[in-house]
Amino acid sequence: MxxxxxxxxxxxxxxxxxxxxxxxxxxxxxxxxxxxxxxxxxxxxxxxxxxxxxxxxxxxxxxxxxxxxxxxxxxxxxGDRRPRGRWVGQAMSLEDMWDSRATDLGEVISRIDRLQPTASTYLTVKDRQVIGPDRREVEMHCTGVVQALEDGVDRFLAIQLADAADLGVATIEAGAPCRLGRVRSEDATGFLVAEVLFDRVLRAGETALVDYTVRMRPGADSEVCDRRFLRPVGDYVLQIDFHPDAVPARCYRFARPSLHEPETALSDLWIGTTASTHIHVRNSKPGIYGVRWEWE
CATH class of the missing domain: 1.10.260 (434 Repressor (Amino-terminal Domain))
Known part of the structure; x- marks a missing residue:
């Protein structure tokens, strides 16, 4: 040819x-x-x-x-593996975080015509997961501060993967000062990918507040919640709020450098009188950070 x-x-x-x-x-x-x-x-x-x-x-x-x-x-x-910006040396790949599902995720992302990782990083982020009286996920509320790594950044991609037992793909809503851009979801793969738009265009080094809520459609008891970071993050807090009628017997934190490596940093977590627990991660490397629990 x-x-x-x-x-x-x-x-x-x-x-x-x-x-x-x-x-x-x-x-x-x-x-x-x-x-x-x-x-x-x-x-x-x-x-x-x-x-x-x-x-x-x-x-x-x-x-x-x-x-x-x-x-x-x-x-x-x-040719060579596609670079995704000057920041790429600091980032993990989609394959590191999503393993064999990375191809499916890449296809969903491609329909938004923007590739991950985007030219931004979290300085701080807090996730608040709510578990209902039926032991199932209700919603995840996410807030944080994002810093642009290049001029011209005005959005980032929020990614959610449905569990195998879920009844369908999650939905997403943006809170002030953000708004949603293009949203793509696929029942076949379980992925939800959404553009969360900032209230202005950022220059390198500038920051923006982000706020969005993901609502799940669980089909079975929830047992784990985690966040997957493609780049380092300064401060991460994951709070799990259990319903008073659905408090697990045991709860513990974990970390995982990638899906190709085993879970580490396992330690038990105390569930307080408000039926809530949390983890706090500072100056973390890219990887997976989360909480698991057992009902019986």
Whole structure:
């Protein structure tokens, strides 16, 4: 394919030349033990996302064989892993925080035409999770201070993933001084991705207040709440408010550098007379910080 240098263009031409539909390509890949969605293949063709995870790169190698291309023809056109700004060295990847679900998340994000991580970071953030009398999540109220890492930042992306037992994807509302921009959700993957817009455009180093509430649709007892940070955060507070009629038997905190590593910093938490508990994390590295509890 003379003159073809872009991965998306090369893949599109190879698929067209093969005469195979994306459904047939998906079927052939599945026969080789590789599960990839039609939407992923479509986004790769259109250049709205591209393979970066090791599992995805194996699919690309299989596509080269399936489409009768020279080995490395598609892979070589991926180039280096896409940078996402000068701040990228400080950030974790989506794969670190969401593991195999990162591809699904990337596809939802791509429909907003902005890629994570955005050019901002939390200086402080507080999450307040409310658990109802039926032991199920009611809502998460999030407030914080966000600092721009580059000029021109006017929003960030809020991400929520439904549990496997949930009845549907969560909903989101913004509080003053924020407002919602584009919101995308998918029942198939369980992801909610929403733009939370600041009240002004920030220059590098400037800050904005954020306020939003996520309301869940739980289908089973809740047992864990966590926050996933792609970059360092100065101050993080996670408060869990249990209903007085639904107080767990045990509650403990945990931390996890990424989904590829085990939970650490396990310690019991006291549940106070108001049926509430919390964790406070200062100057934390990127990672997952949360609270687990047991009902019996």
């Amino acid at each position: 003379p003159g073809v240098v872009d991965f998306a263009e090369a893949l599109t031409k190879a698929v067209d030349d093969s005469g195979l539909s994306l459904e047939r390509i998906q079927h052939h890949l599945a026969a080789r033990g590789m599960q990839v969605s039609l939407s992923t293949l479509s986004y790769w063709r259109r250049g709205r996302s591209r393979p970066e995870r090791p599992e995805s790169l194996k699919v690309v190698a299989a596509l080269e064989e399936l489409l009768h291309l020279d080995g490395g023809f598609l892979t070589d056109r991926l």
